[in-house]
Amino acid sequence: MDAVRMLLESQPLLTLFVTVALGYVVGEISVKGVALGSGAVLFVGLAIGGFAPKSAPPALLGTLGLLLFLYGIGIQYGDQFFKGLTSADGLKANIAAALGVIASGLLAIAFVPLFGVKLDESLGLFAGSGTSTASLQAAMAAMKSDGATVGYSVAYPFGVAGPILFLYVLSALLKPHIERPPPKLIxxxxxxxxxxxxxxxxxxxxxxxxxxxxxxxxxxxxxxxxxxxxxxxxxxxxxxxxxxxxxxxxxxxxxxxxxxxxxxxxxxxxxxxxxxxxxxxxxxxxxxxxxxxxxxxxxxxxxxxxxxxxxxxxxxxxxxxxxxxxxxxxxxxxxxxxxxxxxxxxxxxAELSFISIGVGAALGLLAGAIPLPIPGVGKLALGLAALLLVALVLGRVRRVGPFVWTMPLSANLVLRNFGLTIFLAQVGIASGPKFFATIGVAGLSFLLYGVAIALALLIVTAIFCLWVFRLPFDMTVGILSGATGNPAILAFANRVAPTDAPDVGYAMIFPSMTVVKILFVQIAAVLASG
The missing domain is CATH 3.30.70.1450 (Regulator of K+ conductance, C-terminal domain)
Incomplete structure (x- = not known):
């Protein structure tokens, strides 16, 4: 075993791709229809990082992966996102989801004085319960520690399985009548x-x-x-x-x-x-x-x-x-x-313009480096949240002169899934040692905290969607999927409500809630340090 450990620690790129491969093998294991998917890469990374503490690739590699993921999301959903902001149902959907996200975030912050949870770990619980890797990165950057990864990794499994179980129970209780629409063929x-x-x-x-x-x-x-x-x-x-x-x-x-x-x-x-x-x-x-x-x-x-x-x-x-x-x-x-x-x-x-990607990503990173004054908080740079916003705008515009910002769906999926995988693998390997040092002490309590945070997000969002704004059930399940964020949840929502509405709700919500989660983490970190 020492020889294997020495090999992994001397070849960080080899370790990275071994983590990716093993992670997807584990991610395909389904328990009663629930699988972790790409999220399993994080857990395999934690295990390998705990086994070989010096095997982590450079952090910049993980940041690059997350950049590709967020840029691809913005380019794909830009048009639906801005249409959602200008429609009555879209505004209601974003308000409901934002209230759910903020409620879950405030609950996570409340665990700090109530139960003595460290702030970085609490923010990690918030990110994991909402399966938001972008929020995890923001928490790590703002707190300048990897404690957020511990909370994230404990809360993430329920962040995937919890919303699926919630949608199943919600559908069983309400028994909505939803007819499958015919396929859209000419x-x-x-x-x-x-x-x-x-x-x-x-x-x-x-x-x-x-x-x-x-x-x-x-x-x-x-x-x-x-x-x-x-x-x-x-x-x-x-x-x-x-x-x-x-x-x-x-x-x-x-x-x-x-x-x-x-x-x-x-x-x-x-x-x-x-x-x-x-x-x-x-x-x-x-x-x-x-x-x-x-x-x-x-x-x-x-x-x-x-x-x-x-x-x-x-x-x-x-x-x-x-x-x-x-x-x-x-x-x-x-x-x-x-x-x-x-x-x-x-x-x-599979065609895409690397010139357009380079220009678009550079504009996003430049916007993210500009400190913006926020009343009561001070100056705050948006970081990768700004990159997502720039990508959403470019996805809406689609083309400016010689620059074609859009990509084919197949190429977009490959680019962003590869980026997300690299980020999860790098973060998992780098955080493995601290994860195992902490989880043995606070594992069960962290799991319960994560369940509470996820339920707060789901319940508040569902109440406002269904009973305050009276949105249709099929759109509501898409909004819940976008608010929690994991594509596996959307896939289950499409089985619960086999119409186009879940995809539309997800597209209107996911980008904006990603930004809300990132900003919440950054603002909470600034206020705590002040």
Whole structure:
């Protein structure tokens, strides 16, 4: 064993990746549907750090990992986050979650005078109960100690399992009636124009009177399919190729325009053919559909956009991202230049600009280094919380000149999960010796403190969501997932409420609550030291 210890202590990078590998093996172990996931890397790191005390990699490596995680979160959820701040439900959701986070934080602080818990350990309990690695880093930096890691590691398991159990009990008590929505797939209908109200009208004027969620992909006249240009004047018996993700919307369109006549258009491709391309060119990525200018002489209609596992309607405000699969209707002779125009490379699913990442991260770090005056607290630098805020703004803006801030979802997930893993491994290894020195003395009491903090967060948030603001149950479980933070909780919430609302609630809440948790830790540390 001494030889193994010497090897680990002499090769810190080897130790780091052994921790990562073993951590994910442990993280996949499921007990009644609950698994620690990437959080298990921290516990393996603590064990290895306790066994080989001098094996920790440099702290800067862990900070870099957390930076990648927070930057990826901001870039992905920027749009949903700002929409949430401007909507009535989004404001209610953020207020409810903030009250829950603050209540749990105040309870954690109360343990210091009540039970003699050290402040850094109490802040670690707060971070672990909310599974917030960013708060853990903030506590370690503010307190200039690794005591927060002890509290974090004890509270973290219940921070994952507790909310899942809470959601299960809440669902069993309330018994909400939630229907699983049908998958969002593009459906089509060929509609012969019979309604005299639209005969002789320009297609641009007709579009303003169509049912919501309907798009016209092509028009057939005199046995020829043609693109749906805005200046096209509709005639009797024109056949409209309507598309929608909602079958009910298609039925309304059929009733409005005329009658269904399937097979008139899709079987004739001599004028317009269908092709699917990957969006991987900077000529289209980061641009709204209305701003895309096709090559000279090329006439094309965007029929739909598939992003991840969902079909998106080709609204003019839709912004293309790297890796989007775009369905096109165009003449076969134009397909080759269109593929070159869009890029059509599968590499787009993993494409990201390291220039944009470098500039964006540098702006975030610069903003985090600026001390800001806070009444009653003094000057406080936001640190990595500012980086998250900058990333949220960039994720909302998506593109500025040559800088495309967005990333494909697959690349984003890889980047931020790798960063989070590196952070947890480095922090675990570095904190192992102190963890084992403390846990033997205060292990059970710390666990009970962590349970109390997590329950305070869940109960306060749930009360305000369900009974004060009367938000829907499916959105509430997403808000609870975002307030507690772990993706495993969101995955369980999606099983409890199989709609889109949990994902929307999570996206509106998770970034802002991450910032709230970081600021709470920093302010508590400043006030305590003052």
């Amino acid at each position: 459906e089509t209908a060929e509609i012969a124009l019979r309604n005299p109200e639209f005969i002789g009208s320009r297609l641009a004027d007709v579009k303003t009177r169509m049912p919501a969620g309907i798009a016209i992909a092509a028009v057939r006249r005199e046995h020829h399919n043609r693109p749906p240009t805005d200046d096209l004047v509709l005639q009797a018996d024109d056949v409209l190729l309507a598309t929608a993700t909602d079958p009910a919307a298609l039925q309304r369109a059929i009733s409005l325009f005329g009658e269904l006549q399937p097979g008139r258009m899709t079987s004739h491709r001599e004028d317009l053919d269908y092709g699917r391309v990957f969006a991987s060119s900077k000529l289209v990525v980061g641009r709204m559909l209305r701003d895309i200018r096709f090559p000279e002489g090329v006439v094309c209609t965007i029929a739909h956009v598939r992003r991840g596992d969902a079909d998106l309607m080709p609204n003019q405000d839709l912004i293309l991202e790297f890796g989007d699969r775009v369905g096109l209707l165009a003449n076969r002779a134009h397909m080759k230049p269109l593929r070159a125009f869009f890029g059509d490379s599968i590499k787009g699913t």
